[in-house]
Amino acid sequence: MAQINTAFQLPQSITEDTLAYGQKVREFLDGQTRPAVFKAYRIPRGIYEQRQAGAFMVRVRVPAGMILPEQIQRLAELSRTYGNGVLHITTRQDVQIHQVKLKNTPIILESLLEVGLSSRGGGGNTVRNITACPRAGVCPNEAFDVRPYAIALSEYLLDSESSFNLPRKFKVAFSGCSQDCALASVTDLGFFAHLKDTTKRFSVYAGGGMGSNSRIAAKIKDFILAKEVFSVAEAMKRLFDQHGDRTNKHRARLRYVLERLGRDEFIRLYQQQREKLQQEHLQAPAIRSIISTSKASALSSSATTDKLPDGYKNWRKINVLAEKKPGEFTIRLRLALGDISADDFEKIASLADMVGEGVIRTTQLQDLLLCQVREDDLPFVFAQLSGLKTDVLTAHGPKLIACAGASTCRQGLCRSRGLATAIADKLRQTDLSIEFGDEVIRISGCPNSCGHHLVGAIGLQGRAKRVGDRLVPCYAILVGGKAAEAEARLAEQVELIPAKNVPALVSDVLGVGQPLGQAGKEQIAKIAAKYSHIPTIEEQPDVYRDFGDTEDFSLAGRGPGECGAGVMDVIQLDIDQAKQSLDRAKDAADGKAKSEVLYKAIVAAARSLLITRGLEPKKDREIFTSFSEHLIEPGWIAQETKEFLDQALDYRLGDTDDISHLEKSVEGMLGRVEELFRSLDANLNFRVEPISKKLSDKESSKGNKQAIDLRGVECPLNFVKAKLALEKIDLGQVLEVVLDAGEPVANVSASFAEQGQEVLNVGKDGEHFHVTIRKKKQI
Amino acid sequence: MSLTDQQIERYSRQIILEQVGGAGQEKLLSSKVLIVGAGGLGSPAALYLAAAGVGTIGLIDADKVDLSNLQRQIIHRSKDVDKTKVASASEKIEAINSDVAVEVYSERLTTANARQIIQHYDFVIDGTDNFPTKFLINDACYFETVPFSHAGILRFDGQMITVLPGRTACYRCLFNKPPPAGLVPSCSQAGVLGPLAGVIGCLQATEVLKYLLGVGELLTDRLLIFDGLGLQFREVTVNRNPDCRICGREPSITELIDEEQAVCDLRASK
Structure with a gap:
């Protein structure tokens, strides 16, 4: 039997918090707690609602990725009893139980x-x-x-209530060397281990992160003594707590603080926090070394090595890694996209009980590891793993990591998991003569980097490209990304190709016969160029559909309130197209040629922002109508624009054949469109002032206060319209409603109060009333 | 998507609801629901879902309207006799609400087409009158992970349950397979009181709207039984069956199968 002397110890405060959780759930289910309040309580406890109504996910933290067999046993039982019988390993070493009912979450947490x-x-x-x-x-x-430090720091930070109410999430990673398998160079706070003689030290990095607006972390300190991690982390946490932007969660992460303050000021404030801490005498937990003794399994002795089964040799080559102690090995269990059935996970746990260090490791590549396995035990382990339903033994290509993608993420453009599966399928059919090593293909479904595409040997980033009036799901091919101490760099784009060509491209790149990391940028660019052609829909309709989709690719369902860089990307495409056309108009030889490209510029410019209003009209006439209704009427674009849109339409219909005189006007319109685009906030609202401050009940002026005039609108339609206006503003913002006296003012105010919104003021103004409402809960 | 003035007015009584609002209405308008069987249960369900503004309603039924249907299948009119049921029903839906796109399949749901059709929808209503199709819907929904509402009516009684495949008890967890030939007659032979279809079909429509909006407690893991003569609702708690042939630990059904058509056997033996 293998043994390990230590593991992560939950602080007492966590136990108490967990035991109180059941009562909170019961109160919520009995209707005593409002959903928004309960949600704010539930999410910091790792309980997320899934996309399907009524299904929840429990994310269990696994400090340093070390999990004991008995813990896996329990996770497996819980997943089978209350969830879908599958466990999921995340890229941050957590284990997730999916599809459980809220009412069962207390028993799950208590059981854990x-x-x-x-x-x-x-x-x-x-x-x-x-x-x-x-x-x-x-x-x-x-x-x-580095494990003792990750574990002790977890115990220290988890014991403090302030760790659970920060401006945004705060991620910490420890890497044992500069190669950075833990991705410390792209996280909020990263530590790299260094030895000076026998003194253990860390270099400190902060303000990195993937997701939206990816950043490489900046170096904060050359060296700290290893035991100082507690005060360094505490100081950084306090700096974040004080300077993080709590009003805008999209710009709240530590990297925005770093960007806003600048590196020097950031470091100065951090130093200040550390000095303060020195006087506080921080109570840090003990750092316990981890000693595990590996013993050969009794069972293995019976397994002879005389006749090795098929596949053993290849498995040994790709999935068995040498360790620092001779004769002991790490076994990699490859999981497709991090999923493993509870039954198989349980079997792996019993195996870990018999061989190696007595622990299972979860990895940032969503795999599992068994460490310190003796040479003699390898055939036995192979035989045991062969008996699993999940194939954890073979690999037909490099590791694939994908974000959730458009099938579940509303910001997503492309179905990244679908692409990952398609690449795996393609590689299974390809005879790869080359050896692949540890390089990773990383896929994000949109320009956000949740799939970490910016640090992949090959990074794939979901994009949309417009061809005529249609959209094609595409991926940008990025190369050269790398996480590593001091030399981390974000990948650069070499080509943009249709999504459906990506599996063939990957197979081709591997076919070159070099490991991915070494295939040069130019070489990959050259191959990618072959795949960049976009056929017409008649030639290849399939290219216009994403993986697993039966309908043509569209951005429907991504609109107001669902800010996504994906949407921004599409707007940028249209603006770029309009600019190109306008440039060409300048060089046009004659009025006819000029009119033609000017017309194209008008259409692209008019179409660009409509997606922020949830619209995706296809026909030119519809584009112009929607543009008038949603951007000119509310005052975002100058009224005069309407006239030349009419002229453009005349041109289109053949009533006039020269619109070359509109060049200056088109330039002005495009400039304003771009200005509006640059001002979009996370909710896809414009932050600039409208040109004319006309208040309509559709769109109101963008000041601090939104307003809607509902005089002459009868009950209850006035409440309906006011409610729709309130839906559009952010929590905490204020809406002013102008209402007729009598029933309208009485009913609308009372209805808002009943639905949990805050009525700040009801003021009389001549014949009518101004009712001010603060949005207190999401509708 | 943003609501037009007409839509705001049309749906005002449900936008008002705290749990719906404009966002909820937009969700409904972008949702797709498939109704299997444009008969007794499908009629009220289709009418209410259309009225509520469910953006796409799929209808699948191979039959034509028969005079004997009109006693309970209220989406059809006397003038519709001999028309296909899906054509008749889609005319009514369009007349109620032109926001709704109707997709019609004038065919039976079979092992050959079930998954292909069902996968396009967010929710399926089982409004069929025979066991083989009920099992087929259950299995196809399981494979495509599409939730559905099962219901059945006979004489004065009705029963229903909502299934979230893989997460809550499915139809096969309750009933392993269709009853043996001759044990249970179909409603065409046994008779049924018309409003029964209305009660249960409306409850199915309620479940659909709740699911699409993500509000309330769905009728999952409990079978609702309605006794029209005693006018009582009763609930039986049911659990996922670990030995279920499709969603259990070791499923034996891995592709769509044709269950025996018990009704035909009964007919033949007469």
Whole structure:
């Protein structure tokens, strides 16, 4: 039997918090707590609602990615009893149980507590799981074992209530060497282990992160003593707490603080926090070294090595890695997209009980590892793993990592998981003569980098490209990205190709016969260029559909309130197209040629912003009508624009054949469209002032206060319209409603109060009333 | 998507509801629901879902309107006799609400087409009158992970349950397979009181709207039984069956199968 002397200990405060959770759920289910309030309570406890109504996910933190067999046993039982029987490993080493009912979450959390696990801080604006190199303690390259620090820091930070109410999430990672398997160079706070003689030290990086607006972390300190991690993390947490932007969650992460303050000021404030802390005498938990003794399994002795089964040799080559201690090995269990059935996970747990260090590791590549496995045990382990339903033994290509993608994420453009599966399928059919190593293909479904495409050997970033009046799902091909201490860099785009060509491209690149990391940028660019052609829909309708879609690609369903860089990307495409056409108009030889390109510029410019209003008209006439209604009428674009849109339409219908005189006007319109585009906030509202401050009941002026005039509108339609206007503003913002006296003012105010909104003021103004309402809850 | 003035007025009584609002209405307008069977249960369900502004309604039925249908299948009129049921029903839907796009399939739901059709929808209503199709809907919905509302009516009684495949008890967890030939007659032979179809079909429509809006407690893991003569609703708690042939731990059904048509056997033995 394998043994390990230590593991993560949950602080007492977490136990108490978990035991109180059941009561909160019961209160909510009994209708005593409002949904918004309960949601704010639930998410920091790692309980997320899934896309399907009534289904919840529990994200269990696994500090340093170390999980014990008995803990896995419990997770498996819970998943089978209350969830869908599958466990999911995240890129931050957590384990998730999916599709459970809310009413069952208390028993799940209490049951996890019994085996020392918790989902506290699994979500929300909290200190998230603290990660470490998946092979810490056994990796030949590491300076020293970083797990004791990741675990002790988890215990320290989790014991503090303030870790659960930060401006936004706060992620910490430990890498054992500069190769950065833990991605410390692209996280909020990253530590790299270094040895000076026998002194353990860390270099400190902060303000990195993937997701939207990806950034490489900046170096904050060359070296700290290893035992100083507590005060460094505490100081950084306090800096974040004080300077993070709580009013805008889209710009709240530590990297925005760094960007706003500048590196020098950021470091100065951090130093200030550390000095303050020195006087406070921080109570840090003990750092416990991890000692595991690996013993050969009794069962293995019977397994002879005389006759090795098929596939063993190849498995040994690709999935068995040497460790620093000779004769002991790490076994990699490859999981497709991080999913494993509870039954199989349980079997792996029993195996871990018999061989190796007695622990299972979860990895940033969503795989599992068994470490310190003795040479003699390898055939036995192979035989055991062969008996699983999940194929964890073979690999037909490099590891694929994908974000959730458009099938579940509303910001997503492309179905990244569908692409990952398609690439895997393609590679299965391809005879790859080359050896692939540890390189990773990383896929994000949109320009946000949740799939970490910016640090992949090959990065794939979901995009949309317009061809005529249709959209084609595409991926930008990026190369050269890398996470590493001091030399981390974000990948650069070499080509944009249709999504459906990506599997063939990947197969081709691998066919060159070099590991991915070494295939040069130019070489990949050259191959990618072959795949960049977009056929017409008649030639190849399939190219106009994303993986797993039966309908043509569209952006329907992504509109107001669902800010996505994906949407921004499409607007940019249209604006670029309009600019190009306008440039060509300047060089046009004659009035006819000029009119033609000017017309194109008008259509592209008019179409660009309509998606922010949830519209995607196809015909030119509809584009002009929608543009008038949604952008000119409310005053965002100058009224005069209407006239030349009419002229453009005349041109289109053949009533006039020269619109070359409109060049200056088109330039002006495009300039304003661009200005509006640049001012879009996270809710797709314009932050600039409208040109004319006309108040209509559709769109109101964008000041601090929104207003809607509902005089002459009868009950209850006035309330309906006021409610729709309130839906459009952010929580905490104020809406002013102008209403007739009598029933309207009485009913509308009372109805808002009944539905949990705050009526700030009801003021008489001549014949009518001004009712001011603050949005207190989401509608 | 933003609502037009007409839409705001049309749907005002449900936009007013705290749990719906404009966002909820937009959700409904972008949702797709498939109704299998444009008969007794499908009629009220289709009419209410159309009125509520469910953006796309699919109708599948191979039959033509028969005079004997009109006693309970209220979407059809006397003048519709001999028309296909889907054509007759889609005319009514369009007359109620032109926001709704109707997709019609004038065919039976079979092992060959079920998954292909069902996968396009967010929710399926089982408004069929025979066991083989009920199992087929259950299985196809399981494979495509599309939730559905099962219901059945006979004489003065009705029963229903909502299934979220893979997460809550499915129809096969309750009933492993169709009853043996001759044990249960179909409603065409046994008779049924018309409003029964209305009660249960309307409850199915309620479940659909709740699911699409993500509000309330769905009728999952409990079978609702309606006794029209005693005028009582009763609930039986049901659990996922670990030995369920399709959603259990070791499923034996891995593709769509044709269950025996018990009704035909009964007819033949007469």
